[in-house]
Structures are given as C-alpha cells and as structure tokens.
Amino acid sequence: MLKAKKQNMHNEGFIPLSIPSIDEETIEEVAKVLRSGWLTTGSINERFERALADYMGAPLVMTTTSGTAGIHLAIVASGIEPGSEIITTPFTFVATANAIVHAGCVPVFADVDLNTLNISPKAIEDKITSKTKAIMPVHYAGVPVDMDAVYKIAASHNLRVIEDSAHAFGSSYKGKKIGSFGDIQVFSFHPIKNITTGEGGCVVFRNEQEADLFAQMRFHGINRSIWDRFKKQSGRLDYDVVCPGYKLNMSDIQSVIGLYQLKRANEMNNRRREISAKYSSAFENWDKVFVPDKALYDFTRSGHLFPVLIDLKKTSLSRDEIIARLKEHNIGSIAYYYPVHLFTYYREKFGYKLNDFPEAEDAGCRVICLPVYPDMTDDQQDFVIATFKKILKE
Numbered sequence: 001m002l003k004a005k006k007q008n009m010h011n012e013g014f015i016p017l018s019i020p021s022i023d024e025e026t027i028e029e030v031a032k033v034l035r036s037g038w039l040t041t042g043s044i045n046e047r048f049e050r051a052l053a054d055y056m057g058a059p060l061v062m063t064t065t066s067g068t069a070g071i072h073l074a075i076v077a078s079g080i081e082p083g084s085e086i087i088t089t090p091f092t093f094v095a096t097a098n099a100i101v102h103a104g105c106v107p108v109f110a111d112v113d114l115n116t117l118n119i120s121p122k123a124i125e126d127k128i129t130s131k132t133k134a135i136m137p138v139h140y141a142g143v144p145v146d147m148d149a150v151y152k153i154a155a156s157h158n159l160r161v162i163e164d165s166a167h168a169f170g171s172s173y174k175g176k177k178i179g180s181f182g183d184i185q186v187f188s189f190h191p192i193k194n195i196t197t198g199e200g201g202c203v204v205f206r207n208e209q210e211a212d213l214f215a216q217m218r219f220h221g222i223n224r225s226i227w228d229r230f231k232k233q234s235g236r237l238d239y240d241v242v243c244p245g246y247k248l249n250m251s252d253i254q255s256v257i258g259l260y261q262l263k264r265a266n267e268m269n270n271r272r273r274e275i276s277a278k279y280s281s282a283f284e285n286w287d288k289v290f291v292p293d294k295a296l297y298d299f300t301r302s303g304h305l306f307p308v309l310i311d312l313k314k315t316s317l318s319r320d321e322i323i324a325r326l327k328e329h330n331i332g333s334i335a336y337y338y339p340v341h342l343f344t345y346y347r348e349k350f351g352y353k354l355n356d357f358p359e360a361e362d363a364g365c366r367v368i369c370l371p372v373y374p375d376m377t378d379d380q381q382d383f384v385i386a387t388f389k390k391i392l393k394e
C-alpha cells in the first residue's frame with residue numbers, strides 16, 4: 001500500500017505527467033539528517049551506494065549530483081579521450097548529448113527503430129569510424145535496448161558501452177536487471193525518475209580504477225573522500241590532488257531520500273507497470289495510436305514513461321493541439337523527445353539537419369507521453385484514457 005502524502009504543488013484535480021511519491025517515513029529521516037550535524041557526503045551516502053549495488057546486483061556504484069554529471073564523468077573515468085566519437089540516439093533528453101560534449105567528445109547520432117524508439121543496432125554499425133570509442137544507448141521510457149546486439153557490435157570493434165539508463169531503474173533485459181551486466185550504466189534520480197534523491201544520479205562500474213578516478217573527479221581531484229578523512233580525525237591536510245576535479249558529490253540529505261525511495265522501488269515500479277499495462281490494453285486494436293514497446297526479446301519495463309505515437313492521418317488535430325486539449329481537461333502530458341540533432345547548437349556545431357534521422361524525426365512529431373506515477377489512482381487513469389480517446393476522435 002502506497003503511503004505517499006497526497007498534498008502536492010499541482011492544482012486540485014490536475015493529473016500531472018509525473019510526481020514523486022515521498023512517504024512520511026522519508027520526510028522524518030530527512031529531518032533526522034538535518035538535525036545530525038552532518039549534511040554533506042558521509043556515512044549515509046556510503047550506505048546508499050551499497051544499497052544501490054545490492055538492489056541492482058551491481059559490483060561498484062558511485063553516486064553523483066545528477067545523471068548528466070554521471071554520464072560526463074563516466075566518459076572521463078573510462079579513459080575515453082577528448083575528440084573521440086560516441087554513437088548515441090537523437091531520440092533522448094539533450095543531457096545525453098550535452099554530457100558527451102562536456103567530456104570533449106563528439107556525439108554521433110544513429111537513428112532509432114520505431115518499434116521501441118530505441119537506437120537501432122544496424123544504424124550504430126553504419127556510423128562506426130576509426131574515431132569511434134564508445135556506444136551510448138538510451139533505454140528510452142524504460143524499455144531496454146537490444147543489449148546483446150549492442151555488446152556484440154562493441155566487442156567486434158573494441159568499443160566501450162556507456163548505457164544511459166536514466167529511464168531504466170528497475171528494467172530488465174532477458175531476465176537481467178539493467179545495471180547487473182555489461183560495461184557502464186548511468187542512472188538519474190531526478191524527481192520524475194523511478195526513484196529520486198531530489199536531484200542526483202549514479203554510475204555502475206566494473207573496474208575499480210575507473211571507479212576510483214570517478215570518485216576523485218567528483219570531488220576536486222582529491223584522492224581521499226571527506227568522510228574517510230573525517231573518520232580518521234587526524235586534523236592534518238592528509239590528501240593529495242591528483243587531477244583538477246569537479247564538485248559533484250551527493251550529500252547525505254539526498255542519500256537518505258534515496259535510501260528510503262529504494263525501500264519502495266519494487267512497489268513503486270510495480271504500480272508504474274500496472275498503469276502501463278492498463279494503457280496498453282486500452283489502446284490495443286485502436287488504430288489512432290501505436291505503443292512503441294514492441295521489443296522482440298524478453299524484457300521488464302521500468303514504467304518510467306508511457307509514450308504513444310499518434311497516427312496523425314487519423315485525427316484532425318496536430319500533436320501539439322492534442323497536448324493542449326489534454327491540458328484543458330487538467331491532464332499533463334509531454335512530447336518527449338524533440339530530436340537532439342535538430343536543436344540549434346547541434347545543427348550549428350556538428351552540421352546536423354532535417355531528414356538526417358527520419359525515424360527519430362517522425363517520432364518527434366507524433367509522440368505524446370501520458371501520465372504515469374506510483375500514486376496515480378485508477379480513477380485518474382480511467383479519466384486520462386477516456387479523455388484522450390474522446391480528444392482523438394475530434
């Protein structure tokens with residue numbers, strides 16, 4: 001039974017695209033940390049990292065301040081040098097590509113498969129050059145990419161794989177949790193995600209040296225954590241600076257939210273899956289929308305988002321008009337995503353243009369994500385389904 005507080009910032013009656021589920025226990029635990037005198041990265045952060053590793057079946061988990069920071073530092077820590085090309089999808093949040101740029105690398109886009117809106121393995125192969133050093137698939141909406149195909153390509157071209165798993169906390173591919181296998185996975189704990197720390201993220205490593213470098217990069221390039229030094233209480237400045245690091249460490253305030261979210265991760269994800277299944281069956285055999293979750297392998301979704309592709313030939317409204325109509329009925333929805341290669345920076349800096357990635361562009365014109373969040377009630381979902389169907393018949 002979900003115990004999250006129902007009061008929220010939205011107008012009474014508004015059904016948001018998403019809202020985090022924070023229970024009273026979490027709020028009390030945050031208050032305890034606030035009273036404890038230790039707010040920054042400390043023992044609770046250590047506990048959170050261990051709990052994340054246990055939950056995912058992952059060897060080494062390092063937290064940071066966001067998924068974006070996680071992607072950036074994962075690229076640096078894995079030794080991918082500036083100037084390298086990293087192949088990724090244009091159908092993602094801009095953070096994926098921006099983080100590649102932050103690391104001094106070049107985002108090379110490869111088109112998606114409309115069945116899942118995930119990067120197409122065939123399209124990846126076509127983009128490999130002598131400068132390619134990594135593939136960065138994104139498990140869009142929490143439906144996993146075909147990872148066997150991606151790792152096969154990576155192995156035959158000696159490439160690293162950094163999985164942008166921002167949408168995939170709790171997703172499984174062929175019975176294995178995302179995070180429990182492969183090379184490197186990056187998760188986001190933004191409030192819209194499957195679990196949240198307010199803002200935050202984490203990276204799964206399998207190589208201790210890379211994890212150590214990540215730990216140094218997230219904290220000024222210092223070779224020992226502040227908590228480690230505090231525990232020893234030596235009072236001396238007994239650390240060295242081994243690189244010009246950043247300041248991207250997760251606080252104990254964020255970590256305690258994460259610890260208590262993690263306790264409810266299965267329960268919250270199951271509810272997301274239940275909502276997704278109900279949408280799927282409501283839209284089955286309905287020719288006005290296509291649900292892009294048609295992966296040909298066994299998977300469990302995280303239920304992060306529920307996207308549909310509208311058949312614009314079967315309605316008189318544009319996609320944006322449909323979103324506006326939903327809003328008039330107090331329903332939040334969003335067009336995730338506008339393809340990244342069409343943003344001004346990416347056009348101007350890398351020369352991308354319209355028609356470069358026809359599938360991603362087609363999806364970008366037709367996609368709508370409907371509300372999914374753990375505390376969404378059956379009545380709310382019934383209202384969304386009925387209203388959406390009514391609007392599409394106009």
Ligand SMILES: Cc1ncc(COP(=O)(O)O)c(C=O)c1O
Nearest residue numbers: 066067068093095166188189190
């Ligand atoms: C696919 C994807 N990658 C990366 C990120 C970045 O995560 P964060 O907001 O934690 O920086 C997001 C966030 O929405 C995302 O959706």
